Amino acid sequence: MTTNPEPELGPAPGAEKHAHAGSAGTNDKSGEPRAEDRSRAGRPGAIGMGEGDAGVGGGGLPRTSTDRDEDRLARVALTWLVEPGNRTVWGLVQQGGAAATLDLLLRGDLPDGRLRAAAAARAAVGDARRFAEAALRRGEKLGARVVVPSDPEWPGRVADLARLELRTGGRVNQDTRPPLCFWVRGGLPLDEAFERSVAVVGARAATGYGTHVAGEMAYALADRGWTVVSGGAFGIDAAAHRGALAAGGRTVTVLACGVERPYPAGNVALFERIVECGLIVSEWPLGAEPLRHRFLIRNRVIAAATAGTVVVEAAARSGATQTMSRVLALSRPALVVPGPVTSAMSVGCHAILRGNPYARLVTSADDVLEEVGRIGEYLSERPRGPDRRRDALDEESALVLEAVPRRGTSTPEELAAAAGLDLRTVLRRLSLLELAGLVVRREDGIALALDAL
CATH class of the missing domain: 1.10.10.10 (Winged helix-like DNA-binding domain superfamily/Winged helix DNA-binding domain)
Structure with a gap:
């Protein structure tokens, strides 16, 4: 019997440029599947087959071990074909399962021209199923696992992304649906890591003030049993990760690329320490490049998976302020550390506080825990001078x-x-x-x- 060689996990030349073209995945202003798609539910071989869809339970979840394996492979293949968060793809998976949705995309049986073109462009440079099979095999060798919604360690909070609606335009702000799967490196269960977690995010070009505050706050949060979540970037992100590690606590990096190639490369030593004590997580399969738009897609996961988010420093236009827009839309605690009024790195923080009545000013880990903890769990005295x-x-x-x-x-x-x-x-x-x-x-x-x- 002859065997075909494993496909390369990295994208073919020009493939990444096509990857985001289908992230809109909608054919109307609502972003949901058209009525025409839903009407196919009763036809054999269509998405949303209901009782006739063998092996698929409610919400597109598989029933048997074989179905779970197929589901896992299909979800990996789908995240290679289409950028995560796509409304239409997620909706179709919920209706009929990942395997049926993958078949639909590969056949090009979609009314959405943009999504159909994006999937076709990806399929033209490689076989989606073979890619997923090779990625899963390589992931086992690297110690990376794929977590899907049917797994016990799936983090439940990300389901709230199903109701996230943003008023701003653009595909990144419309395609904000829950992840199809997570690639994970590290020994902690994913749900346990996110259960009591706080995100600490901010500027890459952080000041000494910002890195000091982020490190001290992360240390105190980790020291009290909370997981510190961030994006692994230079500046505030790195300071938060290091603060948690210094306390001997847990920290999670959520990447916008493959987990085997953490970005930025300058933090590789930090990432290795994180794998030992925490987790490195990504929606994208092995080989995925850290493209600019993927950081914006990634931010919705940081906002949804954690109990609250702290922004320490942020310029007027930054990824941290974009993350906070998702935090506020999800009605999660949006916590902001103020900075000097003369600092350009605090302009975004002050704008959030000024423009959002639900954003809260925090200056310490005690303030943060009072907001994210259970009612009455963390009650701290207000700061005051010495008694006289x-x-x-x-x-x-x-x-x-x-x-x-x-x-x-x-x-x-x-x-x-x-x-x-x-x-x-x-x-x-x-x-x-x-x-x-x-x-x-x-x-x-x-x-x-x-x-x-």
């Missing part, structure tokens, strides 16, 4: 004490005039102040005690 004995004085006693000169002495009559009180009241208050150790009586009048200043 004069803080407990009533109003009249405080007026008398203020009237006592810092140097020298005053008579009760002089104090009454200065405080605007009658002499009898002043004499009563002086007795209380003397008992409190704030004033002393001398032969020539009343003076402040040495430790009252």
